[in-house]
Amino acid sequence: MTRIDGAGTLSLLTAPDPPPDPGARPRTAPQHLADLHLDRLLESLVRDRDHHGLDEILAAPLRRVADVDHRLDVFDDLGNEAIATGLRDFSDAIGSTRRLVAAAEAEESSHVAEGLLLEAIDRYGRAIPALVEVLQREPVQSAGLVALRDLARRHAGSAAFQLLCRRNRELGRRLQEVEYAVRIRGLKVTVTPGRSRADYSEDVLATFERFRQHDATSHLARYRDVGVGRVEATILDLVAQLHRELFSEVAAHLDHARGFLDPAFERVHHELQFFFAWRSVMDEARTRGVRFCRPRVREETAAGEPWLRIDGGSDLGLVLTGAAAIVPNDLLLNGRQRTAIISGPNQGGKTTFLRMVGGICYLASLGCPVPARSALLRMPTEVFTHFERAEDRERDNPGGALEDDLLRIREILHAVTDRSVVVINEMFSSTSLADAAQLGDLILRQLEHRGATTLWVTFVEDLARRGPGTLSLVGRTRPDDPTAPTFEIVPAPPSGRVHATALAARYGLRGADVIARIPAGGAHADPGSAG
Amino acid sequence: MKVHLMHPELDFDVEAPPPAHAADLEQDLQLHLMWDAMAGGDDFLRAVSKAATLQPLIDADAIRYRQDAFGDCLRHPEEVRALYALSLEAREVNRGLLGLFRGGRPGSNLSSSTRTLSGLVEVIQRLRAQCAQNRPLFASSAFLGFFDMVAQELDDAYMEELKERLRELRFPGGVLMSARVGQGGRVEGQVLRRGLSRNRRLLSRIALKRPVHSFTLPERDEAGANLLEDLRDRSLNDVSNAAAQASDHVQAFFAALRTELAFYLAQLNLHAALTASDAPCCAGIVRDDLDVRDLYDPCLALRVAAAPVGNGVTLHGESLVVITGANHGGKSTFLRALGVAQLMFQAGLLVPARGFAAPVSGMLFTHWAREEDVELERGKLDDELARMSVVVDRIRSGDLLLCNESFSSTNEAEGSELALDLTRALVAAGVRMRFVTHLYDFAHRLQGSGDPPAVFLRAPRDEGGERSYRLEQGDPLPTSFGVDLFDRRFGTRHARD
Secondary structure (H helix, E strand, O other): OOOOOOOOOOOOOOOOOOOOOOOOOOOOHHHHHHHOHHHHHHHHHHHOOOOOOOOHHHHHHOOOHHHHHHHHHHHHHHHHHHHHHHHHHHHHHHHHHHHHHHHHHHHHHHHHHHHHHHHHHHHHHHHHHHHHHHHHOOOOOOOOHHHHHHHHHHHHHHHHHHHHHHHHHHHHEEEHOOOEEEEEEEEEEEEOOOOOOOOOOHHHHHHHHOOOOOOOOOOOOOOOOOOOOOHHHHHHHHHHHEEEHHHHHHHHHHHHHHOOOOHHHHHHHHHHHHHHHHHHHHHHHHOOOOOOOOOOOOOOEEEEEEEEEEEEEEHHHHHHOOOOOOOOOEEEEEOOOOEEEEOOOEEEEEHHHHHHHHHHHHHHHHHEEEOOOEEEEEOOHHHHEEEOOHHHHHHHHHHOOHHHHHHHHHHHHHHHOOOEEEEOOOOOOOOOHHHHHHHHHHHHHHHHHHEEEEEOOOOOHHHHOOOOOEEEEEEEEEEEEEEEEHHHEOOHHHHHHHHHHHHHHHHOOOHHHHHHHHOOOOOOHHHHHOO | OOOOOOOOOOOOOOOOOOOOOOEEEEEEEEHHHHHHHHHHOOOHHHHHHHHHHHHOOOHHHHHHHHHHHHHHHOHHHHHHHHHHHHHHHHHHHOOOOOOHHHOOOOHHHHHHHHHHHHHHHHHHHHHHHHHHHHHOOOOOOOHHHHHHHHHHHOOOOHHHHHHHHHHHOOOOOOOOEEEEOHHHOOEEEEEEOOOOOOOOHHHHHHOOOOOOEEOOOOOHHHHHHHHHHHHHHHHHHHEEEEEHHHHHHHHHHHHHHHHHHHHHHHHHHHHHHHHHHHOOOOOOOOOOOEEEEEEEEHHHHHHOOEEEEEEEOOOOOOOEEEEEEEEOHHHHHHHHHHHHHHHHOOOOEEEOOOOOEEOOOEEEEEEEEHHHHHOOOHHHHHHHHHHHHHHHHHOOOOOOEEEEEOOOOHHHHHHHHHHHHHHHHHHHHHOEEEEEEOHHHHHHHHHHHOOOEEEEEEEEEEEEEOOOOOOOOOOOOOOOOOOOHHHHHHOOOHHHH
């Protein structure tokens, strides 16, 4: 088969212009993805779609805004269900074509291999025109899919392709019309020409029908689609002897068709898995009420635009565990603000907020639609996380947990740039409040000096009062019940100890309660409290 | 062919999931004693008894249908046992082959199904004979209907057809099928032709068509033989499935027979156990108002192996019976008797009374003060309310609710308020209630208001050291005999208030 021009550079994953960066992109350390609860999510995507290089794609953030937009453009087109369905059908067909060709190559019996190839060509022959039809009918905008459409159109329109398909169809139909009878008696197999008749198993069921009490369960043995064994291959050879002319036409046709599958389509088939995988995540999250948007990713922040803005963002890891109702949250870092300090009651959604922001930044850097109403960010190079870890506390570390905290943050400080997002959860909880405040201030100065964007969940409220470069966020509680969190994280000064007092009151443990509960007389008079 | 010995139209499902509150019923009414007596040591009889008790009949004809059938069983227990033995034999036909049967390959499945079917045909022959012999002896429409159905459906011509099929299924002339060239050249779309047990001419006619191509695998080619076996199996898949389903159908028929007969055998067991204790039984009658004479708790009779004291009550339109009075005076026993008898009545069983007329109710619910509530971390009243809330979730108009000391875990004022509120609401919603209570305020306010109308029964005080356990109709008395006892069991201190 002849190749079509332009097939070599076609890619849905990277923009053709400027030419792709030759160096391998650095991968994000697994620990950061684990802290963001993205690791299992991304692994599950790879597990379902083996052999497509997905793990590389998902672990390596893009460096260029052009590539991010290239992928997001394709996602935009896939938002059109007709296009998405068309591409899925196309991808499935190329996948099964590849499997059939591989099976034919491994097959010993020539007639069996011929059957597999006829089927492969049939699927391929239907897949390409179907793809052209969809991509021409629907308004395709992305450079990637426009290039795919044009390539497929040239391919489908070529005389060689059309001849291949026509001939394949005709021979397939003639083969299907072949009928024969087989008799198996002991080890002897006899093949004769023959026609089908009524099904005997129905006679058997009819005889016993009157005993039926309820629908019978099936006792059909299930057969996996294993290859054709040599006994069936021999039967096929005998059938071929009954139809010599037809089988030699088939052999000639397939000889001519060798190498019919264009490598560009195979590559697109692999690349599409990335888009399908992410869309499956989006579909599932949407059923739980999550909205997705196309993030606006900037090379540089334009005048008057905020540094980082997320409206109605959700933590995908949490959403997909199905554990809780989703409360979307906002983040706005304006002007010179580079740091957000988050404080407030425990179990109030602070960590979830961190994962939401870190996750959205990371996903945007892969060129994925993100779980938010809108998102505006600078092209980040990497997301770093520093989460408190239970196992670190137990480790036999001479300097203790504090030293471990410091060692890990030092590593991060070495690597950060003004394009880094640093997400910190409860660092320095092992030391005194005064120490933690002082150390925290020192770390923040360094991070600010490097221009990094920092989000930090902490009980050290002093860190939120460092001046105009720092945004203070708190976890809100219900106005009527200060012990009940709303899971909203909002800009506000640190709330102090209100929450703890309320919790004590609920359990009757405020000073005045405790005195009132100890009776002066000492007798137990309350019948309800016994037992 | 439907067995329909337990209902004129419906199949009986021994595996129907029990209602969610079945465990409460069992515990509160001590039903396990009754089921044990019905089982007579046989787990299957126990399972059928349990299922029948928990799936109440709701129309009078269906109840009478079972009562009549049981009349036949009482007159001809040996014949019924013989039929049951036959249904057990049908199950044994499979037993020996079970290992080979499920999950095997179609070829071997087919031969074991065919063997099973041959064994079942033997059992069917004997079923025909027994039914014909029994026909003149029995009188109930349940048994007569069954015998007539067997005679009609399993006539001589049909038995011939069965045997012919079984001969064919052995495929004496080899497996012959038509097929097509499938994907990748597989032998596909096989349609099996009838294995010819008599007419071999057709086979030879096909075989002689020219051209003929054939090959024979060498004896020592085991791998090849396996592949051929695979192909043969795949081609036999449909007919093997059909034969296995046929065998299932016949087995299902005998299983249904076994199940429905087990119900009557279990009832024979129960009847024998009760009459051995000189406890009376009668067939209940459907009527709008409850009217019972000498009703006793059969579970108590079975436990003490003696006829307990019976009690009676007659209603005239009231939905509510309130039972008050002395501890150990037979209140809870009578409450249980009312519940168990209702379940037995609606299972079509004889009831433990000299006279029993009652409306059919939907479901039976119980709400018992529980000793083990004390163990819970949650408050006792919390727990009582939570359990009552579960009942209220499920209960419907026409259902029967038995309350035993409900809301005694709080003080009388609060408990009475709760009980009164709830009782009025439930009765207004059409629920029939029987309420054993120490809450005098509750009982007194019910009586004073007449809202809702109720019948009051009282356990007499233990005056001469002899307990009569005879409840009498009468106004609730203000003295609370049971508070101390309750305090001991619940660890509460109501008595000191």
